[in-house]
Amino acid sequence: MIEHHLSDSLLIGYAAGTLPEAFNLVVATHVSLCDDCRARLGAFEALGGAMLEEATDTAAAPAAMSQGAFEATMRRITNMPPEPARAPRPRSTGLFPAPLVDYVGGDLDAVKWRSVGGGVRQSILPTSKEASVRLLYIPAGAAVPDHGHRGLELTLVLQGAFRDDFDRFGPGDVEIATEETNHTPIAEPGPDCICLAATDAPLRFKGLLPKLAQPFFRI
């Protein structure tokens, strides 16, 4: 049972195509797991359509197209290759939902992990530079040190669970942390915790010990 969902504005950002690629991946992965957020996304796409349709006031008044734009578009159509039929994207059968499989190039066994100390492993996925996204493998009982955030951090749990100063996050749950959030996530006993975490700024660690070379330690 998913208890922590995407915020309205994240779903709107995904619907409008304004989010950094790394955040889009977290949103698409959560939506693949969560029918509530899928329905909310559908509603926000419809709201986007309504805003486009109703764009008459000063805030979004239509912008005149250039001279001959229609004719140019008709020429564009003539030169366009026929639209291929959209291939269905079937539900994934492994741990990772399909959008994550696309980025990893396979399921859990295809991940190229790198140790970051304390038994914690990570794998950074290639995206545009505005934000970064990584898979984190946190052994049961291990912790990510107390840290704050310079930007926005989204953490989606894929397996296991972690607990921090605010709540507990299990499979499918998303934690949304901002500049105002300081927390120490700890993986719960049980299955090791695997998360997909995206951030648009480096984390800010409080202690002296945990620096970039060793961002995670075991407690």
Add this chain to the structure above:
Amino acid sequence: TEAEATRPDWTAQIEKIRATQDATAFQELFVHFAPRIKAFLMKSGTTESMAEECAQDVMATVWNKAQQFDPARAGVATWIFTIARNRRIDMIRKQRRAEPEDLPWGPEPEPDQVDVIAVQQDTLRLQQALAILPENQRVLIERAYFNDLSHSEIAETTGLPLGTIKSRIRLALERLRHAMN
């Protein structure tokens, strides 16, 4: 109101493009939607020339994808909005586009008329709700679409004045559950 009564049924234009490659029907869509797409892109920080280029590309894609339009899933404006969203990511942001996996049911060969009418009624209700929204609330929702919110506003689940579209979300959930049973 008069404006609502005379609003063209854009689905008919799409049908004409599908059936007879009707350039006149397409021009009606173009005159209405291209300037709106361009404005939407410029409002989100795209240069005028790029927004023009992208709006033309979106409209060409509307023609090209007319066969794939499913009126039981979304209204025409919503469908065009999602095409514009995809082109914004491909053309302007030049990024890969992570898409959710599909639900386990495929598109029906013939759209269910009950769903088609439900989508049309939903769309109208949403437009009416948007039209009567107080200016300050409308601005906040627009800022979310134009990527103009602070990090804490993005994180906040209940910060946006979305009471008016809650019924739309409830309906979408009901349809989803209905379709999955």
